[in-house]
Each structure stands twice: as structure tokens, then as C-alpha cells.
Amino acid sequence: MADKRQEIIKAAAPLLLEKGYMHTSLSDILAAADIGKGQFYHYFPSKYALGLAVVEHRFTVFTEQLLNNVLGAPKTGQARFDAMLDWVIAAHQKCSPNQGCFFGNLALEMSGQDEGFRLLLMRVFETWAERIDDALQDISNTADAPPDERKQLARTVVAMIEGGILATKSYQDINMLKTSIAAIRRLIGTYKSNCPPTE
Amino acid sequence: MADKRQEIIKAAAPLLLEKGYMHTSLSDILAAADIGKGQFYHYFPSKYALGLAVVEHRFTVFTEQLLNNVLGAPKTGQARFDAMLDWVIAAHQKCSPNQGCFFGNLALEMSGQDEGFRLLLMRVFETWAERIDDALQDISNTADAPPDERKQLARTVVAMIEGGILATKSYQDINMLKTSIAAIRRLIGTYKSNCPPTE
Amino acid sequence: MADKRQEIIKAAAPLLLEKGYMHTSLSDILAAADIGKGQFYHYFPSKYALGLAVVEHRFTVFTEQLLNNVLGAPKTGQARFDAMLDWVIAAHQKCSPNQGCFFGNLALEMSGQDEGFRLLLMRVFETWAERIDDALQDISNTADAPPDERKQLARTVVAMIEGGILATKSYQDINMLKTSIAAIRRLIGTYKSNCPPTE
Amino acid sequence: MADKRQEIIKAAAPLLLEKGYMHTSLSDILAAADIGKGQFYHYFPSKYALGLAVVEHRFTVFTEQLLNNVLGAPKTGQARFDAMLDWVIAAHQKCSPNQGCFFGNLALEMSGQDEGFRLLLMRVFETWAERIDDALQDISNTADAPPDERKQLARTVVAMIEGGILATKSYQDINMLKTSIAAIRRLIGTYKSNCPPTE
DNA sequence: AATGAATGAGGTTTCATTCAT
DNA sequence: TATGAATGAAACCTCATTCAT
Numbered sequence: 032m033a034d035k036r037q038e039i040i041k042a043a044a045p046l047l048l049e050k051g052y053m054h055t056s057l058s059d060i061l062a063a064a065d066i067g068k069g070q071f072y073h074y075f076p077s078k079y080a081l082g083l084a085v086v087e088h089r090f091t092v093f094t095e096q097l098l099n100n101v102l103g104a105p106k107t108g109q110a111r112f113d114a115m116l117d118w119v120i121a122a123h124q125k126c127s128p129n130q131g132c133f134f135g136n137l138a139l140e141m142s143g144q145d146e147g148f149r150l151l152l153m154r155v156f157e158t159w160a161e162r163i164d165d166a167l168q169d170i171s172n173t174a175d176a177p178p179d180e181r182k183q184l185a186r187t188v189v190a191m192i193e194g195g196i197l198a199t200k201s202y203q204d205i206n207m208l209k210t211s212i213a214a215i216r217r218l219i220g221t222y223k224s225n226c227p228p229t230e
Numbered sequence: 231m232a233d234k235r236q237e238i239i240k241a242a243a244p245l246l247l248e249k250g251y252m253h254t255s256l257s258d259i260l261a262a263a264d265i266g267k268g269q270f271y272h273y274f275p276s277k278y279a280l281g282l283a284v285v286e287h288r289f290t291v292f293t294e295q296l297l298n299n300v301l302g303a304p305k306t307g308q309a310r311f312d313a314m315l316d317w318v319i320a321a322h323q324k325c326s327p328n329q330g331c332f333f334g335n336l337a338l339e340m341s342g343q344d345e346g347f348r349l350l351l352m353r354v355f356e357t358w359a360e361r362i363d364d365a366l367q368d369i370s371n372t373a374d375a376p377p378d379e380r381k382q383l384a385r386t387v388v389a390m391i392e393g394g395i396l397a398t399k400s401y402q403d404i405n406m407l408k409t410s411i412a413a414i415r416r417l418i419g420t421y422k423s424n425c426p427p428t429e
Numbered sequence: 430m431a432d433k434r435q436e437i438i439k440a441a442a443p444l445l446l447e448k449g450y451m452h453t454s455l456s457d458i459l460a461a462a463d464i465g466k467g468q469f470y471h472y473f474p475s476k477y478a479l480g481l482a483v484v485e486h487r488f489t490v491f492t493e494q495l496l497n498n499v500l501g502a503p504k505t506g507q508a509r510f511d512a513m514l515d516w517v518i519a520a521h522q523k524c525s526p527n528q529g530c531f532f533g534n535l536a537l538e539m540s541g542q543d544e545g546f547r548l549l550l551m552r553v554f555e556t557w558a559e560r561i562d563d564a565l566q567d568i569s570n571t572a573d574a575p576p577d578e579r580k581q582l583a584r585t586v587v588a589m590i591e592g593g594i595l596a597t598k599s600y601q602d603i604n605m606l607k608t609s610i611a612a613i614r615r616l617i618g619t620y621k622s623n624c625p626p627t628e
Numbered sequence: 629m630a631d632k633r634q635e636i637i638k639a640a641a642p643l644l645l646e647k648g649y650m651h652t653s654l655s656d657i658l659a660a661a662d663i664g665k666g667q668f669y670h671y672f673p674s675k676y677a678l679g680l681a682v683v684e685h686r687f688t689v690f691t692e693q694l695l696n697n698v699l700g701a702p703k704t705g706q707a708r709f710d711a712m713l714d715w716v717i718a719a720h721q722k723c724s725p726n727q728g729c730f731f732g733n734l735a736l737e738m739s740g741q742d743e744g745f746r747l748l749l750m751r752v753f754e755t756w757a758e759r760i761d762d763a764l765q766d767i768s769n770t771a772d773a774p775p776d777e778r779k780q781l782a783r784t785v786v787a788m789i790e791g792g793i794l795a796t797k798s799y800q801d802i803n804m805l806k807t808s809i810a811a812i813r814r815l816i817g818t819y820k821s822n823c824p825p826t827e
Numbered sequence: 828a829a830t831g832a833a834t835g836a837g838g839t840t841t842c843a844t845t846c847a848t
Numbered sequence: 849t850a851t852g853a854a855t856g857a858a859a860c861c862t863c864a865t866t867c868a869t
Contacts, residue, residue, distance in 0.1 A: 035849095051339060053252040057843060068844080069851050078843065130342055138400045139338045143248055143329055153400050183409045186397065190410050194393025198385065201337045201352050206382075207389060214386045218417050234832080256860060267861075269833050277860065433853080447740055451650040455839060466840080468854050476839065528740055536798045537736045538648060541727055551798050581803075584795065585811045588804060592791020596783065599735045599750050608780045609787050616815050632828090654864060665865085666830050675864065 036074045039064045040088045043081060048133045051140050052082050052148075082137075083147055089133050090155050102162040108169025112219070115163070116212045119192055124205055131200040135193040156193075160185040173222040184222075191215050235273045238263045239287045242280060247332045250339050251281050251347075281336075282346060288332050289354050301361040307368025311418070314362070315411045318391055323404055330399040334392040355392075359384040372421040383421075390414050434472045437462045438486045441479060446531045449538050450480050450546075480535075481545055487531050488553050500560040506567025510617070513561070514610045517590055522603055529598040533591040554591075558583040571620040582620075589613050633671045636661045637685045640678060645730045648737050649679050649745075679734075680744060686730050687752050699759040705766020709816070712760070713809045716789055721802055728797040732790040753790075757782040770819040781819075788812050 042064035046055045057078050061071060075081045101114045127133070134155050141148035163185040167173045173181055195211025241263035245254045256277055260270060274280045300313045326332070333354050340347035362384035366372045372380055394410025440462035444453045455476055459469060473479045499512050525531070532553045539546035561583035565571045571579055593609025639661035643652045654675050658668060672678045698711050724730070731752050738745035760782040764770045770778055792808025 049342060051252070051342075053250070054343060056841075058841085067851050068853095069846095070849075072844075073849065131338055135396060136338050139330055139335050139396055140250055140253075142399045142402075143250075144253060149400065149402070156397065156400055183405075184413070186406065187394075187409050187413045190393035190397040190406060191390050191413070192393070193396050194389035194391070194410075195386075197334060197338055197392050197396065198355065198389040200341050201348065201355060203341075203348070207385065210382045210386050211389050211393075214383075214390070214417055217420060218413055221416060221420055255858080257858080266834055268835065268863085271861065272832060275861095449650070449737055449740075451648070452737075452741060454837080456837080465855050467842085467856065470840065471853060474840095529736055533794060534736050537728055537733050537794055540797050540800075541646060541648075542651060547798065547800070554795065554798055581807045582811075584804065585792075585807050588791035588795040588808050589788050589811070590791070591794050592787035592789070592808075593784075595732060595736055595790050595794065596753065596787040598739050599746065599753055601739075601746070604780075605783065605787060608784050609791075612781075612784045612788070612815055615818060616811055619814060619818055653862075655862085664830050665832090666867090667828075669865075670828065 035066075035070070036084075037088075039066065039071065039074060039081065040085050044085050044089060044133070047082065047085055048127055048130055048136065051136060053140070079145075079147075082141075083151060086134070086137060086148070086151050086155070090151075090158075093134075093155070094158070098159065098162045102166060108166040112163070112166040112170065113216075115166070116215065120205070120209060120212060123196060123199065123208055129200055129203045129205065132193055132196040135196055156186070156189050160189050163188050167219075170219065171223055173219065176222065188215055188219075191218075234265075234269070235283075236287075238265065238270065238273055238280065239284050243284050243288060243332070244326075246281065246284055247326055247329055247335065250335060252339065278344075278346075281340075282350060285333070285336060285347070285350050285354070289350075289357075292333075292354070293357070297358065297361045301365060307365040311362070311365040311369065312415075314365070315414065319404070319408060319411060322395060322398065322407055328399055328402045328404065331392060331395040334395055355385070355388050359388050362387050366418075369418070369422065372418065375421070387414055387418075390417075433464075433468070434482075435486075437464065437469065437472055437479065438483050442483050442487060442531070445480065445483055446525055446528055446534065449534060451538065477543075477545075480539075481549060484532070484535060484546070484549050484553070488549075488556075491532075491553070492556070496557065496560045500564060506564040510561070510564040510568065511614075513564070514613060518603070518607060518610060521594060521597065521606055527598055527601045527603065530591055530594040533594055554584070554587050558587050561586050565617075568617065568621065571617065574620065586613055586617075589616075632663075632667070633681075634685075636663065636668065636671060636678065637682050641682050641686060641730070644679065644682055645724055645727055645733065648733060650737070676742075676744075679738075680748060683731070683734060683745070683748050683752070687748075687755075690731075690752070691755070695756065695759045699763060705763040709760070709763040709767065710813075712763070713789075713812065717802075717806060717809060720793060720796065720805055726797055726800050726802065729790055729793045732793055753783070753786050757786050760785050764816075767816065767820060770816065773819065785812055785816075788815075 039060070043055070043060045046059055046063055050059075057068075057071065060078075060081070061068060064071075071081075075084065097115060097118055101118050102111050104111055104114065106114070123129075123132075130136075134152055137148060138152040138156070142152065143149075160182065164182050167181050167185055173184065176184070191211055191214065192208075195208040198207035198211065199205055201207075238259070242254070242259045245258055245262055249258070256267070256270065259277075259280070260267060263270075270280075274283065296314060296317055300317050301310050303310055303313065305313070322328075322331075329335075333351055336347060337351040337355070341351065342348075359381065363381050366380050366384055372383065375383070390410055390413065391407075394407040397406035397410065398404055400406075437458070441453070441458045444457055444461055448457070455466070455469065458476075458479070459466060462469075469479075473482065495513060495516055499516050500509050502509055502512065504512070521527075521530075528534075532550055535546060536550040536554070540550065541547075558580065562580050565579050565583055571582065574582070589609055589612065590606075593606040596605035596609065597603055599605075636657070640652070640657045643656055643660055647656075654665075654668065657675075657678070658665060661668075668678075672681065694712060694715055698715050699708050701708055701711065703711070720726075720729075727733075731749055734745060735749040735753070739749065740746075757779065761779050764778050764782055770781065773781070788808055788811065789805075792805040795804035795808065796802055798804075
């Protein structure tokens with residue numbers, strides 16, 4: 032049944048997060064999923080296909096948890112934006128301590144190697160940025176910015192988060208991410224009034 | 231002579247930038263350096279040792295070019311800071327178009343796998359942040375911030391740059407980096423006005 | 430099936446006897462077993478593991494053929510002891526002419542390099558000595574010796590056999606072993622009566 | 629000068645004793661002798677030639693120390709014989725604890741691989757046996773044995789010593805050698821009188 | 828007499844994938 | 849569906865030896 036396929040994906044996901052695509056061998060995956068080689072190749076044509084499937088699965092989960100539930104909540108844009116930042120910190124504090132961002136890790140590893148991965152991961156970031164853009168639209172003054180500019184701001188927010196996560200992984204210190212997120216709040220604040228942010 | 235060692239390092243560096251550590255095979259390196267296996271192991275005890283040596287070499291070059299020449303120039307802090315941001319954009323526009331940051335790529339790939347790489351790369355980022363901190367000290371208002379806070383701001387600047395480079399690699403679009411850097415300027419600008427942040 | 434594993438072991442055994450552990454390359458083994466590299470590593474985690482497995486296999490065969498069938502036969506101790514000595518000569522005359530003792534060869538090669546081999550091979554010799562001790566118990570006058578002393582005598586018999594086999598390999602002359610075994614008979618004879626052996 | 633050649637030989641000898649011929653790499657030897665590759669190949673045409681030279685060197689030392697000084701002393705045959713056995717024990721107790729006999733180790737490792745080593749080592753054993761034979765000639769009753777038989781007895785003594793050393797290396801216990809040597813004494817005793825040894 | 832850089836065959840091992848059952 | 853045996857290319861590394869200086 033298709034459940035087995037999902038099981039394999041779910042077993043592989045933490046390995047890809049922890050070790051990356053290349054560092055993760057098929058044997059690692061088979062051991063984690065507790066299946067044989069034959070079964071794997073029944074569900075996936077290759078390790079590569081599994082890799083993409085895992086990204087898509089994590090994208091689905093990410094969409095549900097953050098993009099829909101948090102960023103899509105029936106609240107003000109500011110509230111949704113703030114909740115997102117809180118969610119990011121929480122996720123990296125408990126779910127994957129200092130292991131980096133699943134998407135960011137793979138984006139850096141694979142974007143230069145393979146267009147399939149690159150396009151998929153770019154779509155993840157772009158979708159995320161779109162939902163942030165939705166929230167920004169609702170925040171005073173940023174709402175007045177030209178749409179393109181606001182979209183770029185949203186992308187920059189994603190980039191800043193990824194930068195903070197990278198630093199957290201490198202320093203092995205979650206405070207790097209927290210500081211980056213504080214900087215994001217301050218940056219967004221500059222768009223809100225004529226006077227500087229006074230948080 | 232030791233020149234050959236340097237040659238190998240220089241031949242390997244672009245491969246590590248483009249493909250990462252794991253994706254780069256010893257054969258790739260041998261072909262790029264046009265040497266035989268035995269010769270390689272005459273100069274390096276292992277591929278791993280070469281990896282660290284390449285990072286150190288790039289760190290040396292980076293220190294000379296950016297940290298000393300640009301960030302260490304006899305100018306105002308603001309001028310040095312601005313020149314650094316310009317340098318980063320220029321470097322990623324011509325030297326390694328959309329291939330990511332040598333240090334950031336390896337940091338994400340290796341920090342979770344190996345402490346040797348992690349510590350070395352963390353030192354790169356930390357050194358960079360220190361020189362940024364020096365510049366920030368010279369910028370009005372940020373100079374008044376508590377030292378620890380300013381140091382964290384410097385680290386955040388590094389993280390934001392890395393985030394922008396990551397996005398550039400993912401989107402294959404240098405504008406991602408340019409936008410991130412514009413955001414950095416705006417962020418730093420918030421520390422310069424008469425309406426100071428009073429958090 | 431596990432038969433293949435046994436096949437590999439049986440193909441490797443004569444190589445290890447003839448050339449020793451280090452002189453035998455994996456390629457030699459693959460050629461002898463007529464398998465590919467991958468298949469080998471499907472059955473064994475390493476060459477080292479195969480080495481130990483071959484020793485254990487030969488130990489099993491040795492136990493069946495000599496320790497159980499010959500030294501464990503329902504005969505007098507003297508008859509069992511004599512049959513053992515005959516068996517040893519016969520084995521080295523036809524099975525492995527002048528190639529040395531499988532266990533002795535590896536013991537000398539590996540005991541100083543690796544504790545796994547050493548302990549395993551020591552156990553082979555010790556088990557052998559125990560069965561000899563059983564036979565000696567049944568031989569008049571040696572039966573009266575203190576148990577420890579008799580046990581040491583049994584170990585010495587093993588050592589003398591190994592010494593004779595070593596000499597046979599060095600001289601390429603089975604008579605070296607035959608003479609050593611004659612000496613063993615004479616030595617044991619000194620424990621049997623009040624009058625010395627007069628051959 | 630030729631001194632350097634001797635230095636290399638002396639540096640290599642303990643390595644060959646400890647690790648055997650194959651386990652010892654040229655690099656090991658160069659490091660131990662503190663010389664470069666060029667210098668090595670100036671003095672020796674190959675690792676193989678060095679191996680033979682080391683055996684010959686040890687044979688020379690062995691001849692001086694044991695064959696000439698001890699077995700060639702102006703004493704009775706019995707005294708020389710006893711002194712030899714004492715010397716063997718002493719040598720393996722302090723000089724090379726439980727590392728085996730230099731000649732026996734190499735004989736087992738190389739005799740099946742290479743005739744050069746085999747013949748040289750056989751000559752070592754045979755020369756030793758000749759000197760033992762000289763001593764035995766002087767011991768009552770063994771002196772009456774047919775020359776060939778006595779010569780074989782001498783060879784057996786060598787084989788028993790080697791067997792005891794092998795057991796010592798395998799058990800990591802010098803008592804194995806001591807017991808074997810006690811057995812030699814007992815065996816020789818049987819040739820000396822009409823009454824059996826009653827120790 | 829000496830250096831150590833260069834060579835390249837061969838060492839053990841890992842890997843993603845295929846295939847017979 | 850599922851198994852795991854089989855494949856072979858390629859991974860990293862070691863080695864004895866040669867060669868230019």
C-alpha cells in the first residue's frame with residue numbers, strides 16, 4: 032500500500048536533515064525504514080526520486096503547519112507574522128536542534144548539482160515568501176510599498192531566517208537564530224511608522 | 231617544493247565551492263590539479279586534510295582581501311562597512327556567480343558531520359563579525375549600544391549576508407543578495423537616526 | 430543462501446594457508462571464489478571478519494576430524510594419542526604438503542598484530558591440548574603426574590608438533606615433522622615405565 | 629659510508645620482528661632509520677634485498693652471541709647445551725618479550741612465498757643444529773647414536789625451541805617456552821644413562 | 828651521497844542499482 | 849509485493865619504486 036511509501040519517506044527525512052543527501056546512503060535509509068532493497072525500489076525508482084519525494088513531503092508538512100495554520104490564521108498580518116517568527120524559533124529549538132533547516136541545507140547542497148532539487152526548493156522558499164507577503168500586506172506602511180518591493184522584502188525575511196539558521200548550525204547556538212529574528216522584527220518595524228521602531 | 235601543495239589547494243578550491251566536499255571526489259581533484267594519486271598523498275594525509283587546508287587557504291585570501299584591505303582600510307566605519315557590502319556583491323557577481331559562499335556552503339554541509347570543519351568555519355564567521363564590529367563601533371549610535379549587543383548585530387549582519395547568498399544560489403539570481411544587502415543597510419540605518427531604538 | 434558464505438570461506442582457506450593473511454589480497458579471494466567485490470561484502474563486513482571466519486571454520490573441521498573422531502575415539506589413551514600423531518603426519522603429507530599448519534602460520538603472523546586472531550588461535554591450541562590431556566590421563570605414569578604438570582605436558586606436545594611443522598615448511602621436508610613426532614613418542618615414553626625408552 | 633647501511637638494517641630489524649615482512653612498510657623503515665627514500669635505494673636495490681640483509685645481519689649476531697660464544701665455549705657439551713637453553717630463555721624474556729623468534733616468524737611467513745628467504749632461513753636453522761650436534765657429540769650416549777640420527781635430534785631440538793617460542797607468542801606467556809625447554813632437557817636426558825630421567 | 832617529488836598499480840571498502848526468485 | 853543476492857564502477861588510500869635535482 033502507499034502507506035509503506037510514506038513510511039520510507041518519513042524514515043528518510045531525518046537522515047537527510049542530519050546528514051544531507053550525499054552523506055546519507057541507501058543502506059542508512061533501508062536500516063531506518065527497516066525494509067529490504069527490493070522493497071525500496073518497488074516504491075521509488077532511485078535514491079534521487081526519494082530525495083525529491085522527501086522534500087515534497089516536508090514541504091507539505093511545512094505548508095500545513097506554518098503556511099496554513101500559522102501564517103494563514105484568521106488574525107492580523109502583524110500577528111500572523113509574529114507567530115511565524117515564534118514558530119520558527121520553537122521548531123529549531125525542539126524539533127531539530129542546531130541541525131539546520133531541512134530546505135536550506137538541501138538547497139545549498141543540491142542547487143548547484145541538480146536542477147530538479149533546485150527548482151523544487153526554490154518553490155518552497157517562494158511559496159513561503161508569498162505567504163509572508165500576504166501578512167506584510169496587512170501591516171501598515173509596508174502595505175504602501177510597491178508590490179514588487181514588498182515581495183522582495185518577504186523573500187529577504189526568508190533569507191534572513193535561513194541565514195540565522197545557518198549561523199545557529201555553525202555556532203551550535205540557537206541564539207544566533209533568535210538574534211536574526213529580532214533583527215527581522217526591527218527591520219519590519221522600520222516600515223511601520225515615521226519614527227523608528229520603539230519596541 | 232611547497233608550491234605544489236598550494237597548487238593542489240588552489241585547484242581543489244573551486245571544486246569544493248561548486249560541488250561541496252562530498253560531491254567532490256579525489257579523482258576530480260587529481261584531474262583538476264593534473265597530478266597522480268601518489269603525489270596527492272605526498273602532500274596531504276587525506277582528502278579530509280585537504281578540505282581543511284582549502285578552507286584555511288580561502289580564509290587567508292578572504293582575510294587579506296576583505297577583512298584587511300576593505301574592512302581594515304583607513305576610512306570611517308560607515309565607509310568600511312559600505313565598502314564591505316559592495317565587495318560582497320561584486321565577489322558573488324563575477325567570481326562565483328550563484329555558486330554560494332564557500333564558507334557558508336561548507337558550513338551547512340559539514341558542521342553537522344565533523345567538528346574540525348565546524349570549528350574552523352565558525353572561526354571564519356566569528357573573525358568576520360569581529361571586523362564588522364570594529365566598523366560598527368565607528369558608526370554613530372551603534373557605537374552607543376552595549377558591546378555584546380553590537381557584537382551580536384555584527385554576527386547578524388554576517389548571517390544576513392549568508393542568507394542572501396543562499397537565496398541567490400537557490401533562485402540563481404544575484405538580486406536576492408542585493409536585496410538582502412539593502413536590508414542590511416536599512417537595518418543599520420535604524421541605529422543612526424535621532425530617534426534611537428530604546429528597547 | 431548461507432551456502433555462498435561457506436563457499437567463500439572454503440575458497441579462502443587454502444589461500445590463507447599458502448600465503449598467510451597479509452599476502453592474500455581480496456582480489457585473490459574473489460578470484461578463487463569466483464565472485465565480485467560487492468558480493469563479498471554482502472557476506473562479510475571486512476577481510477578481517479573473513480579471516481576470523483576461516484579460522485573458526487578450520488577449527489570446526491579440525492575439531493571434528495581430529496579432536497572428536499581421533500582423539501575422542503573409544504580407545505585407550507595411548508591408542509588415541511598415537512592415532513593423533515599418525516593423523517598429523519598424514520594430514521601434512523597429503524593435504525597441505527610442506528605448507529605449514531594453518532593455525533600455526535596464522536598464529537605467528539597475527540598474534541602480534543591483532544588480539545582477535547591471537548585469542549582465537551590460542552583457543553584452538555588450548556582446546557587441542559585439553560584433548561591431549563584427556564588421552565594422557567589414561568596413559569600410565571603420566572596419569573600420576575600433577576594435573577597442572579600434565580596439562581603443561583599436553584601443551585608442550587602441541588608446541589612440539591607446531592615446531593616440527595615449522596621445520597618441515599622451512600626445510601621443505603616432511604621428515605622434520607616425522608622426527609619431531611618420534612621425539613614426542615620418546616618423551617611420552619619416559620613417563621610410562623621405570624626403564625628408559627630404548628628405541 | 630657503509631655504516632649507514634648497517635644503521636638501516638638495525639633500524640629495520642625490530643620492525644621485521646614485531647610486524648613481519650609484509651606488515652612492515654618501507655615508510656615504517658624510513659621513519660625508524662630517519663632517512664629519505666633516495667638514501668634507502670642508494671644502499672638497497674629493494675625492500676626485498678633489505679629483508680634478506682636483515683636476516684643475514686641477525687644471523688651474524690646470532691652466530692656470535694649464541695653459536696660462537698655460548699655453544700662454542702670451551703666447556704663440556706652438556707654445559708654448552710644447557711647454557712644455550714638458558715640463553716634462549718633469557719633472550720625471549722628480555723630482548724623480545726613474546727614477539728616470537730625472528731627467524732621462526734620470517735620462516736613461517738616467507739618460506740612459502742620466496743625461495744630466497746626460505747633457503748637463507750633454513751641455513752640459519754641448519755647451522756644452529758650443527759652446533760647443537762657438536763655439543764650432543766660430547767654428551768654420553770647421544771655420542772653413540774648414529775651421526776645421522778644425532779643430527780636429526782639436534783634439528784628436533786631446534787624445532788622444539790621454535791615450537792615453544794610460537795606457543796609463547798600465541799599464549800603471551802613465557803612459561804610455554806620454559807616448559808618446552810624443560811621437555812628438551814628431559815628428552816636429551818633419555819639418551820644419557822640406563823636409567824630414565826626421574827626428575 | 829642524498830633528497831623527496833612523482834608514479835601508478837593495487838589495496839580494502841562503499842555504493843546505487845539490477846535481477847532471480 | 850517482497851527478498852536479498854549479485855553487480856561493478858568508483859570511492860579513499862598505501863605501497864614499492866623511479867627520477868630529476
